[in-house]
Amino acid sequence: MSNQSRIRLERVTKRWDATTAVDNISFDVSPGQFVILLGPSGCGKSTTLRMIAGLEEASDGSIYIGERDVTRLPPGDRGLSMVFQSYALFPHLSVADNIVFGLRSRKVPKPEQRERLAKVAELVDLTDYLNRKPSQLSGGQRQRVALARAVISEHPICLMDEPLSNLDARLRSDMRREIKALQSRLNMTVIYVTHDQVEAMSMGDRVILMQHGKIVQDGTPDELYNRPASAFAASFIGSPAMNLLPLVAGEKGAIIEGEPSTPVASLEAAGGHLGVRPEDIELRPPSTYGVPALVVSDEYLGADTIAHVTVGGHTLRVRMSGKHSLAGQPCCLSWASEKAHLFNADGLRRDDLTPSTFSKTLRAVPRPPAVGSFQY
Amino acid sequence: MAEMTSHRRMQLYGALLLLPAAVLLATFAYLPTITTVINSLFLPGFRGAPAEFVGLENYQLLFDDPTFWKVARNNLIYAIGTIPTSIALALGMALFVNGKLRGRGFVRMAYFTPTILPMIAAANIWMFFYAPQIGLFNKLLGALGFSGVNWLGDPSMALGSVIVMSVWKEAGFFMIFYLAALQGIAPELKEASDLEGTSRWSFFWRVTFPLLMPTTLFVLINALINAVRVVDHLFILTKGGPNNATNLLLYYVYENAFSFFDRTTAATITVVILLVLAVVATVKFTILDRRTHYQ
Numbered sequence: 001m002s003n004q005s006r007i008r009l010e011r012v013t014k015r016w017d018a019t020t021a022v023d024n025i026s027f028d029v030s031p032g033q034f035v036i037l038l039g040p041s042g043c044g045k046s047t048t049l050r051m052i053a054g055l056e057e058a059s060d061g062s063i064y065i066g067e068r069d070v071t072r073l074p075p076g077d078r079g080l081s082m083v084f085q086s087y088a089l090f091p092h093l094s095v096a097d098n099i100v101f102g103l104r105s106r107k108v109p110k111p112e113q114r115e116r117l118a119k120v121a122e123l124v125d126l127t128d129y130l131n132r133k134p135s136q137l138s139g140g141q142r143q144r145v146a147l148a149r150a151v152i153s154e155h156p157i158c159l160m161d162e163p164l165s166n167l168d169a170r171l172r173s174d175m176r177r178e179i180k181a182l183q184s185r186l187n188m189t190v191i192y193v194t195h196d197q198v199e200a201m202s203m204g205d206r207v208i209l210m211q212h213g214k215i216v217q218d219g220t221p222d223e224l225y226n227r228p229a230s231a232f233a234a235s236f237i238g239s240p241a242m243n244l245l246p247l248v249a250g251e252k253g254a255i256i257e258g259e260p261s262t263p264v265a266s267l268e269a270a271g272g273h274l275g276v277r278p279e280d281i282e283l284r285p286p287s288t289y290g291v292p293a294l295v296v297s298d299e300y301l302g303a304d305t306i307a308h309v310t311v312g313g314h315t316l317r318v319r320m321s322g323k324h325s326l327a328g329q330p331c332c333l334s335w336a337s338e339k340a341h342l343f344n345a346d347g348l349r350r351d352d353l354t355p356s357t358f359s360k361t362l363r364a365v366p367r368p369p370a371v372g373s374f375q376y
Numbered sequence: 377m378a379e380m381t382s383h384r385r386m387q388l389y390g391a392l393l394l395l396p397a398a399v400l401l402a403t404f405a406y407l408p409t410i411t412t413v414i415n416s417l418f419l420p421g422f423r424g425a426p427a428e429f430v431g432l433e434n435y436q437l438l439f440d441d442p443t444f445w446k447v448a449r450n451n452l453i454y455a456i457g458t459i460p461t462s463i464a465l466a467l468g469m470a471l472f473v474n475g476k477l478r479g480r481g482f483v484r485m486a487y488f489t490p491t492i493l494p495m496i497a498a499a500n501i502w503m504f505f506y507a508p509q510i511g512l513f514n515k516l517l518g519a520l521g522f523s524g525v526n527w528l529g530d531p532s533m534a535l536g537s538v539i540v541m542s543v544w545k546e547a548g549f550f551m552i553f554y555l556a557a558l559q560g561i562a563p564e565l566k567e568a569s570d571l572e573g574t575s576r577w578s579f580f581w582r583v584t585f586p587l588l589m590p591t592t593l594f595v596l597i598n599a600l601i602n603a604v605r606v607v608d609h610l611f612i613l614t615k616g617g618p619n620n621a622t623n624l625l626l627y628y629v630y631e632n633a634f635s636f637f638d639r640t641t642a643a644t645i646t647v648v649i650l651l652v653l654a655v656v657a658t659v660k661f662t663i664l665d666r667r668t669h670y671q
Contacts, residue, residue: 053567053571054570054571055567055570055571074570074573075567075570075571075573076570076571076572076573076574077573080571081571081572082567082568082571084564084567084568086562086564088562088564088565088567088568090565090582090583091587092583092586092587101568101569101572101574101582102569102571102572102573102574104582105569105572105573105574105575105578106572106573149568153572
């Protein structure tokens with residue numbers, strides 16, 4: 001495929017009077033990529049998408065599609081299609097007329113319209129519904145009509161603005177796989193806006209995480225999960241969210257605030273935060289090695305249990321597979337040093353320091369496990 | 377009395393709740409309609425003699441009356457002159473003030489002002505516009521070097537002048553309905569069609585106009601009813617003259633009933649008006665409804 005569906009943003013900014021919705025962002029999407037714009041509501045991800053679509057005009061910066069500067073082009077000349085959160089179906093038109101709406105606007109000859117309609121309807125499994133009105137369809141079917149309308153245009157680029165947020169949970173996971181399959185089958189370049197980290201992790205080739213109109217991190221889902229660039233990125237990806245614990249200076253190194261007995265990182269880390277994912281923490285019997293803690297409560301979720309544990313007045317979550325009843329018991333927490341993340345006082349990742357490893361020889365008596373699920 | 381079942385009781389409650397509206401409607405709409413129909417079938421007796429049943433003779437007389445046909449023709453011209461124009465104007469104004477526009481609130485209010493003016497006041501204002509010597513229009517024409525027109529006195533001009541004023545008065549009212557309907561159309565529809573490069577013109581005819589059809593239908597019925605309801609501004613502007621050039625059906629009814637004291641003819645014309653309106657409304661609702669999308 002040529003470069004036609006490459007999308008490039010250069011220092012794009014959107015301002016409304018006093019507020020800056022999108023602040024000087026740049027990225028480059030290569031053809032065939034499935035890129036997720038992820039972030040909490042109000043972070044500027046939808047505005048970014050709408051600027052690429054041409055529905056909002058950029059206050060500053062340039063947008064390129066292929067080799068063309070499209071910053072000031074009207075939406076219809078940019079060669080892209082879009083799926084809206086509300087689907088934006090025309091309520092008075094049948095499914096068939098909705099799907100070919102754009103082809104009629106572009107004066108595609110009737111026989112070709114029919115041919116493409118039949119093909120696309122087959123692709124999204126709507127052949128039996130072509131004569132219905134949108135109001136006679138279920139949410140998932142409407143979503144398919146919106147997809148069909150985007151696909152039939154045969155534009156190499158498709159923008160999607162939270163397309164699944166109006167569907168129920170089960171349908172959503174089906175549609176996730178369908179959209180992903182459709183994208184790779186048609187080799188479309190997709191920019192997909194969502195606030196749902198599950199969608200981001202499962203669908204994206206690449207995730208651009210935004211906050212306050214700026215890009216926080218731009219990488220593969222794997223990178224976002226394993227090497228979050230900031231405390232915000234760490235807490236946004238993963239469910240339950242990563243535990244973030246404030247670090248203060250102790251006698252032998254940085255300690256978790258309120259828990260002076262065990263240093264968890266070198267002294268320079270003090271003042272920042274330590275982040276550990278709930279699934280990376282091991283719960284051990286008390287007076288083995290690790291950070292002493294107390295289990296406050298546990299939630300049984302079926303496949304696993306989330307234990308709520310306090311350390312020095314801070315609550316953190318620990319995920320264990322299977323069912324455990326630990327509430328009220330003391331314990332020790334430990335984690336592999338490469339699974340712990342350090343963030344400085346501004347919330348940015350520090351790679352110059354490594355978290356301490358817990359010495360297994362500290363308390364020499366190996367004991368059989370008494371509580372929890374111990375995977376050593 | 378036997379114990380009432382709860383179903384019966386609910387039916388009674390329902391009937392009682394409907395009663396006030398039913399009484400009001402019956403007293404002020406259905407009963408007068410029926411008496412009017414009955415009146416139109418009788419000739420009143422002189423000096424206390426009982427009224428005489430004459431069947432459709434009154435209708436025969438009415439249809440032989442050239443003035444009635446002139447008035448009916450006037451009313452048709454009036455309807456054709458006001459309805460499409462005021463609806464088109466209303467839609468145009470609504471589209472205009474629905475867009476991004478500086479001072480939008482002010483323009484909306486300005487468009488709506490004629491509607492809140494009482495008809496009598498509006499007619500008085502237009503009297504000054506139309507007045508032959510001192511009127512605004514003739515002053516303007518004079519300034520441009522044209523000789524003035526006797527807007528309301530010339531039989532060939534008078535009906536047109538009345539139509540222009542009605543359009544001015546009604547368009548703002550209909551605009552409000554269109555504006556409300558336009559605001560109910562999701563902005564994503566415009567965006568979705570922009571992405572396909574749909575022209576404004578094409579978007580209007582393929583999306584906006586069909587989605588406004590319920591409003592258009594509603595406005596159309598209202599405009600039609602208004603077209604046969606004109607009394608007040610004729611009363612101020614022309615009194616139906618000159619030579620019945622601006623006389624319209626309801627004003628003719630009024631004249632018959634209260635100037636000529638011919639209640640029978642008035643009743644007969646009223647029944648004819650009702651029948652015509654009923655037929656038109658039925659046609660509209662059956663034919664246009666099928667082609668209209670309701671959300």
